[in-house]
Amino acid sequence: MSLRYALLALLTAEPLTGYDAAKRFGGSVGFVWHAPDSQIYPELRRMEKEGLIEGEQVRWGPNSTKTRYSITDDGIRAFRDWINAPMDYGPIRDAPHMRAAYFEWADPDCVRENLQRHIDYYTEQRARWAAMRASILDASHPTIATRIEKYPAQEHERIIAYKAFAYQGLVDRATAEIEWAHDGLALVDKLSPPSP
């Protein structure tokens, strides 16, 4: 169900075609929520049927049109209700930590490699999240810039502060994961000293 609200969130900033939305899921929003276009197009149609968004045909070249969706008042209401509603935390499913719990079955070098990959992965993610956070804070991110124009100046601080806060959480988590993996590398070296 969250795809729906991710789409509504995007549409609170500006009207978008399915293709535009899909591109956003490849960057920006995609750093928090991923979705392939094969999910996006049908979901947009469903949302239109339910009146949360409105599609309009827009000329595109001489022989073609595209559908641009805008959020409706019902959509805004639904989005607000969702944000206000209490989160429900789904069941836990954490492959990296589950795997780590059984590292005694692995070859020590593979453990090292896996932990290094963990470090690399979260280092990359952290860089993305930190970059997003920076571009939110100085409003250099195009979507943020567009969004901010739509709302009165006294809202700007809140809009920016909450987004920066969200990404800060992701940065912190990445940092924790990296530290954990470093501890893991030290542990492997202790349990199975590397051969020189």
Added chain:
Amino acid sequence: MSLRYALLALLTAEPLTGYDAAKRFGGSVGFVWHAPDSQIYPELRRMEKEGLIEGEQVRWGPNSTKTRYSITDDGIRAFRDWINAPMDYGPIRDAPHMRAAYFEWADPDCVRENLQRHIDYYTEQRARWAAMRASILDASHPTIATRIEKYPAQEHERIIAYKAFAYQGLVDRATAEIEWAHDGLALVDKLSPPSP
């Protein structure tokens, strides 16, 4: 696919019925990987068909039997291969942080409630994970005790150390989430001072 390896992991400690396995997913393993029994029973049958595990009929009361599964050599090999293989990190889907990025749409009191729930949720989880870690370290956890008996003494340190390490990571993450939510509460108070 990870359910399969979670099941193999359980079966490296001792043979289990589907029901036993399902119970484990309610506790211990369930703190890292969750699965309902409606997934477990069919998966066990599939795994047996593929030769990773072996089911034997065990008497249960005067008029009934149950199926107890044991891991096979092929199963051990498959499990080892999985542990050694490089993790692949799936796409990101983080509802709490996505939601937090749009908190400007929410009622400040709902934001507070949501953040408090976040704190409560991770405080509870952290307690579980910390308790698991403690019962692993002193081998008071029944599954760990059983597991340890099966393997030579020089393996014990590794078995325990990696499991403690895995749960430590989860504890640390929970701590990071709690701190993040606390920062969030401070932010709401700054942006929308509470009415007395």
Added chain:
DNA sequence: AAAGACTACCTATCGACATAGATAGTTGGT
């Protein structure tokens, strides 16, 4: 005018998982 990249949209299949049941035997306590 043709090639190549990009935009826009759509479909079909598959596995994972959630949810909500049903059935039937067993064990322990009153």
Added chain:
DNA sequence: ACCAACTATCTATGTCGATAGGTAGTCTTT
């Protein structure tokens, strides 16, 4: 003897999402 609680297993339906395609128009560059 009976009831409740537990053990053991199975099914059915639906949604979500991954994967891997397909079609067709547009824009840009050569």
